[in-house]
Amino acid sequence: MKMVYSNESLFLVNNIKNIIEAAGIVTFLKNEFTQGAVGEVSVFDCWPEIWVLENSDYEKALVVIANVQKLLSMDDWICNKCGEKNHASFEVCWQCQHEQA
Numbered sequence: 001m002k003m004v005y006s007n008e009s010l011f012l013v014n015n016i017k018n019i020i021e022a023a024g025i026v027t028f029l030k031n032e033f034t035q036g037a038v039g040e041v042s043v044f045d046c047w048p049e050i051w052v053l054e055n056s057d058y059e060k061a062l063v064v065i066a067n068v069q070k071l072l073s074m075d076d077w078i079c080n081k082c083g084e085k086n087h088a089s090f091e092v093c094w095q096c097q098h099e100q101a
């Protein structure tokens with residue numbers, strides 16, 4: 001068993017857990033219900049954590065998480081060629097197919 005992800009937001013942790021499981025990886029949460037204990041122990045110790053059951057799934061889970069975080073951190077972008085606004089998940093402009101700079 002290995003921990004693959006931890007964040008103070010249980011909402012975010014649950015979302016990422018769902019995405020990892022959609023990739024066929026068995027996961028479980030730790031610290032899901034310890035949020036109320038903040039103050040007695042360090043905040044970081046109370047963050048919900050995603051663990052993979054099989055160590056062999058560890059690398060795969062990290063790749064899934066990296067892809068999710070990339071999407072989450074990206075902003076909408078403006079096409080250099082036609083000036084159209086594109087959603088972060090598009091790699092080429094939806095209007096003119098110009099590649100994102």
Ligand SMILES: [Zn+2]
Binds near residue numbers: 079098
């Ligand atoms: Zn364009």
